[in-house]
Amino acid sequence: AQTxxxxxxxxxxxxxxxxxxxxxxxxSENNYYLFWYKQPPSRQMILVIRQEAYKQQNATxxxxxxxxxxxxxxxxxxxxxxxxGDTAMYFCAFPGGxxxxxxxxxxxxxxxxx
Amino acid sequence: EAQVTQNPRYLITVTGKKLTVxxxxxxxxxxxxxxxxxxxxxxxxxxxxxxxxxxxKGDVPEGYKVSRKEKRxxxxxxxxxxxxxxxxxxxxxxxxxxxxxxxxxxPGTRLTVL
Numbered sequence: 001a002q003t004x005x006x007x008x009x010x011x012x013x014x015x016x017x018x019x020x021x022x023x024x025x026x027x028s029e030n031n032y033y034l035f036w037y038k039q040p041p042s043r044q045m046i047l048v049i050r051q052e053a054y055k056q057q058n059a060t061x062x063x064x065x066x067x068x069x070x071x072x073x074x075x076x077x078x079x080x081x082x083x084x085g086d087t088a089m090y091f092c093a094f095p096g097g098x099x100x101x102x103x104x105x106x107x108x109x110x111x112x113x114x
Numbered sequence: 115e116a117q118v119t120q121n122p123r124y125l126i127t128v129t130g131k132k133l134t135v136x137x138x139x140x141x142x143x144x145x146x147x148x149x150x151x152x153x154x155x156x157x158x159x160x161x162x163x164x165x166x167x168x169x170x171k172g173d174v175p176e177g178y179k180v181s182r183k184e185k186r187x188x189x190x191x192x193x194x195x196x197x198x199x200x201x202x203x204x205x206x207x208x209x210x211x212x213x214x215x216x217x218x219x220x221p222g223t224r225l226t227v228l
Binding site: 004032033035037042043044045046047050091093095096100101102104105106107 | 145147149154155156157158159162164170172173202204206211212213214216217218219221222224
């Protein structure tokens with residue numbers, strides 16, 4: 001079965017510091033995308049970053065970057081220079097193959113402290 | 115502005131009273147999907163649609179119906195709501211399916227069934 005595991009239910013970081021959120025997944029697919037979504041208190045689901053599994057290079061979007069380890073099936077999100085507006089629930093997700101859905105982890109609640 | 119809209123945003127109803135949550139996208143996307151979000155469970159897919167008149171069940175379809183009569187709209191119908199359908203519901207869309215496309219989410223509908 002295809003699964004996504006986020007082992008950190010909650011994390012806290014000081015403003016301006018760096019934090020890494022973990023995600024592992026299990027799939028038999030070879031080519032796929034991986035996503036990190038952010039859900040702030042407004043409840044809107046916002047795409048943070050995506051990674052294409054066939055690309056060696058880790059994706060980067062401004063202060064957000066990933067550490068993608070395909071063999072280990074690991075897809076962590078690094079947030080640099082954390083800001084108060086980064087406070088949110090973060091979900092790791094990847095497509096469920098033939099089932100045409102995104103499979104989501106249970107989320108990591110990140111609190112950025114002033 | 116490219117967006118996915120949902121209505122209503124908040125709804126409190128009683129057991130057995132039929133309701134419809136509307137979803138509309140203005141991006142000419144082929145694929146649309148409904149998810150429900152519950153604490154500790156992440157997001158789970160209810161139904162999806164690859165194109166007009168093509169719909170299929172997701173992981174938790176019991177108690178829900180959908181229709182896709184036109185490309186832009188994908189309403190979620192609860193014929194006889196029950197308290198276990200109290201949840202936060204998201205509609206999502208993308209050009210194709212989630213395997214290679216970013217999913218764009220609506221703002222969410224918080225449903226309470228008494």
